[in-house]
Amino acid sequence: MEPSKIKDVGEAIRRVRKSKGLRLEDLADENISPATISNIERGITHVNTSKVYYLVEKLGLSMSEVPGILLDHEKELEDLKFNLSLIEMMIDLEKPKEVLAKMDDIAFDDSHPYASLVQYLRGKAYLRMKNWKRAERYYAAAISISSQNGNKDNIEASSFLDLSMCCYAQNEMEKALEFANSGLDTFNENAGRNYVKYILIRNKAVFLERLGKFVEGLKVLQDVWGDMNQCSDIETTLTFYSTRADLLRKTGMIEEAIQYAKEGLELARINKHYRCLFDMLTILGSLNTSLGQWDKAEICFNTALASQDLVKNDVVLTDTYIWLGILHTQQEKQSEAQDLFLQAITNAEKHDDAPKLTYALRVMGDFLKDSQNSKEAIPYYQRALQLAQKFNYKKAENKLHFRLSQCYKNTDQKEFEKSLLNIYKTQIDLKNGEADIFEEE
Structure with missing residues (x-):
């Protein structure tokens, strides 16, 4: 029997056994062991063909029924994947608690094709709820299962990506950087979720910047810049621009930094991405402050602050307060500067x-x-x-x-x-x- 045929028959056997509620031990006898049954179901090619036929007959199957069983299996998997994609969409729409309730009834053994995806989605839901420890446990399970079953749909890389975000949220930058690197190491160009690669690269550059490793961060961005057209996520693209502009400022290349900040600002405006627009205005303000162009700087900062209601995340205000305070010290507005530093x-x-x-x-x-x-x-x-x-x-x-x-x-x-x-x-x-x-x- 050809290897591909053994794999198909093994899958059909597994499905029929499960539908009858039988364990491996229930089918085993003096002619066939639980280990051999497991090997057949997993499509291990060195199994004696006679054992395969023996098991088919014992389950009351005929070889002619196998294609139909596999077709039904493929349809079920297709429907399941669609449902799981809707669950992931609900998580992205900030409804993690509803998702976890829906997933209570989903229970697969580790050999199931979507077992790692289910663990990943549970981790993602807990990440949205800022329950870092539970999220980390589910991501670890997703990575373990994915590495055993083959890194389908880049679940392994996606889990490392989200683990880096868990560490980032807990101010553990070194660990965040390690997870980003692990994600890039395990990423498979042919396994789906291609956007994950660029988010991992973006995060790596941001983590390096937070750790004060400016030249390393800049190199990461320079290496990927020629492939930017392959990045489908506009927020990631805009973060590339803002991070590159900020790193160029920190390495003293002010004029070049202004160029990237302006390009990023226009891209954010066109796409109505207010968070990144706010970031770009703050970076441009800091660049103009560094050049002593205080009027331009103040316009940038005031425009950013005027748009803060559209950002819906005031975490970004910290940099703006700092840089506007620095500007006021240059303008000898000491009281205003101190108030901004305290803010x-x-x-x-x-x-x-x-x-x-x-x-x-x-x-x-x-x-x-x-x-x-x-x-x-x-x-x-x-x-x-x-x-x-x-x-x-x-x-x-x-x-x-x-x-x-x-x-x-x-x-x-x-x-x-x-x-x-x-x-x-x-x-x-x-x-x-x-x-x-x-x-x-």
Whole structure:
């Protein structure tokens, strides 16, 4: 019997056995073991053909019935996949609780073609509900089942993608980056859900930016830029633009950053994507602030804030408050600047956004230190330092130790020396064992 024929017959046998409520052990006898029955059902090709015929006969089947059984099976699978796609759509429409209620009656063994998809959808529903731990458990199950049964429909890569988002939401950037890399490693170009690849790349760039690895993040975007036309998700495309513009600013390439920010702004306007439009305006405002073009910067920030009601997610306000505050310090509007820095801190706290909160606290400390209020700056630096140490933001930690050393220099020799030692230690951690001979000038 040909291998493909054994696989078809095995599937038909499995379906008939299940429909009769029989276990493998119920069919086994002195002529055929449960392990052999399992191998036949899974289409293992080295099984003795006589055993296949014996099992068919024992179930009261004839070989002529197999095509019809398989046809019914394909129709059932097609209907099931459609229903599961509607369930996924409901999750995307922010109805995760209703979805979980609908899925209570869905129970497949791990060998079922859609077993990994069901686990993935349960994880996705819990992700929407911000129940990170339960989501993580279901994603882990989806990955395990998918790797055993073949990575169909890129469920493995999709689960790694969502696991990265769970970590991101919990401010675990290093773990988020690891999961994004795992998703890219397991992604199969021919297995469906092609959009997942570009979201993984987008997330990788964002995580690198949050970790202060600007050059690495920029390289990730540069490598994929020529394939942007293959990305079907407009939000992902727009995030590519905003992240590239922000990374270019942070690496000092201001003019090039403005070009990408303007292109992204126009794309967001055309597609009426208000969240990304808000981001682009904030980035353009920050770029113009860096160039000393304060009037342009203020127009960008004020336009962004005027559109905040359309964004429906005020997490994005943190950056705008920070940069508008920085602009006001340049314009010597100190009181307005301080109010905005405090608003940025409050907003980051509200959304438990550790990277942005670390930055907002540091900027507030800088504002006070530069205003000759070093004593008042210290608590902000110390709080930012605690966050940086908790979430392993090594570059931020290094900068904060340096700023604390500036505050202590003329007031507390012991703390000053302690800060200098900490600067040295974090610098060693950042180098991570690199040989100095490779260091560029």
